[in-house]
Amino acid sequence: MERPHKMGFLGPAGTHSEAAALWLRGWLRAGAQQDAPARKLVPYPDIDDVLVAVERGEVATGLVPVENSLEGTIHVTLDMLARSETLAVVREVIWPVHNELMAHCKAEDVHKIVSHAQPISQCRAYLEAHFPQAEIMKVASTARAAKIAAAARAEDGIAAICTARAGELYGLTPLAHEIQDNMANATRFFEVARKDVGPAAATAGDAVAAGAASAEAAAGVRADKVLVICQLDGSRAGSLVDVLLEFSKRGINMTRIESRPARTQLGDYIFFFDLDTDAGAAVMDEALAAVRAKCAWLKNLGGFPVLTADG
Incomplete structure (x- = not known):
C-alpha cells in the first residue's frame, strides 16, 4: 500500500487553513504532480506546533498562514x-477567503456573533450594517465558532462567521454568503519542509537561491520566488539601502519586505525579502553573495512556486 505523506496544518477541521490544505492535496494529486504521494492531513492547535512538528519529522511538510491581504503579516x-x-519553503498558496454567516436561528433572531478575530475584522462593515446591536465574541478559530453556534439553541440567537465546510461539519444553516468587506480578501500560506528530508523538501544551501526545491525542479515546476532572511547593522546609516541597491542594480524585483525585532537588543531588526526569480540563477547568486557580506547573518529559505487556489 502507498505510504501517506503527512502534512500538518493549523486546525481544527473547518478552518481556512484546512480548506487550503485540502485544496493543495487535491492539486498535487490531480495537477502537475500526479505521482505525488498520498497526503494525510494532521491538525495542530497553533502555528508554532505545526512548524515544530516539521522540524522534528512528525510530518513531512506543514502548511501555515504567513499573510492576509487585509490584516497583514x-x-x-x-x-x-x-x-x-532546518526549515525551507516548498510552495506558496494564495487562498481566497470566503466568510459565511451560519446559525441554527433566523437572521432576524441573531443577537450574538462569534468568530476568530481576523474574520470579525474582515467583516466589520457588514456586521455594522446588518447586525449593529449584536454582541461580538472572539474565539480561537472559525471552527470553534461554528461548534459554539451548533451547540446553541435556536432561541439563543448565536451565529458564527466561519467557512462553508465548518457549517456543514456542525450542521448549521447559512444566513449570508461572502460577507467579507473586500471580495479580494486572500491569505498567503507557506508549505514548509525540512531542508534535508521529505519528498518535497527544499535543497539546502545557496543553490536554492535561484532554483526550485528539489522535488519541484524534478517535476519541472519553476520557482517563482526566493525567501531571504537577514539581520542588518541597525547602528550604521544606510545599511538597508545598501542591501536594496544590490537587488535593484541587478534587476531583481522585490515583491515584499518585512521587518521584525531581532530579539537581541532594542533597535536590532531582522528583514524578510521575497524576491522574484526572473533575473536568473547566476544573477541571484551574485546578489545574495553581495548582500551576505553586508549582513550580520543571512538565511536563504529556498526558491518555490506560487499557486493561486480556485477555492
Whole structure:
C-alpha cells in the first residue's frame, strides 16, 4: 500500500487553513504532480506546533498562514522561520477567503456573533450594517465558532462567521454568503519542509537561491520566488539601502519586505525579502553573495512556486 505523506496544518477541521490544505492535496494529486504521494492531513492547535512538528519529522511538510491581504503579516510564522536552522519553503498558496454567516436561528433572531478575530475584522462593515446591536465574541478559530453556534439553541440567537465546510461539519444553516468587506480578501500560506528530508523538501544551501526545491525542479515546476532572511547593522546609516541597491542594480524585483525585532537588543531588526526569480540563477547568486557580506547573518529559505487556489 502507498505510504501517506503527512502534512500538518493549523486546525481544527473547518478552518481556512484546512480548506487550503485540502485544496493543495487535491492539486498535487490531480495537477502537475500526479505521482505525488498520498497526503494525510494532521491538525495542530497553533502555528508554532505545526512548524515544530516539521522540524522534528512528525510530518513531512506543514502548511501555515504567513499573510492576509487585509490584516497583514502572521508574525509567529515569520519569527519561527527566522529562528529555525532546518526549515525551507516548498510552495506558496494564495487562498481566497470566503466568510459565511451560519446559525441554527433566523437572521432576524441573531443577537450574538462569534468568530476568530481576523474574520470579525474582515467583516466589520457588514456586521455594522446588518447586525449593529449584536454582541461580538472572539474565539480561537472559525471552527470553534461554528461548534459554539451548533451547540446553541435556536432561541439563543448565536451565529458564527466561519467557512462553508465548518457549517456543514456542525450542521448549521447559512444566513449570508461572502460577507467579507473586500471580495479580494486572500491569505498567503507557506508549505514548509525540512531542508534535508521529505519528498518535497527544499535543497539546502545557496543553490536554492535561484532554483526550485528539489522535488519541484524534478517535476519541472519553476520557482517563482526566493525567501531571504537577514539581520542588518541597525547602528550604521544606510545599511538597508545598501542591501536594496544590490537587488535593484541587478534587476531583481522585490515583491515584499518585512521587518521584525531581532530579539537581541532594542533597535536590532531582522528583514524578510521575497524576491522574484526572473533575473536568473547566476544573477541571484551574485546578489545574495553581495548582500551576505553586508549582513550580520543571512538565511536563504529556498526558491518555490506560487499557486493561486480556485477555492
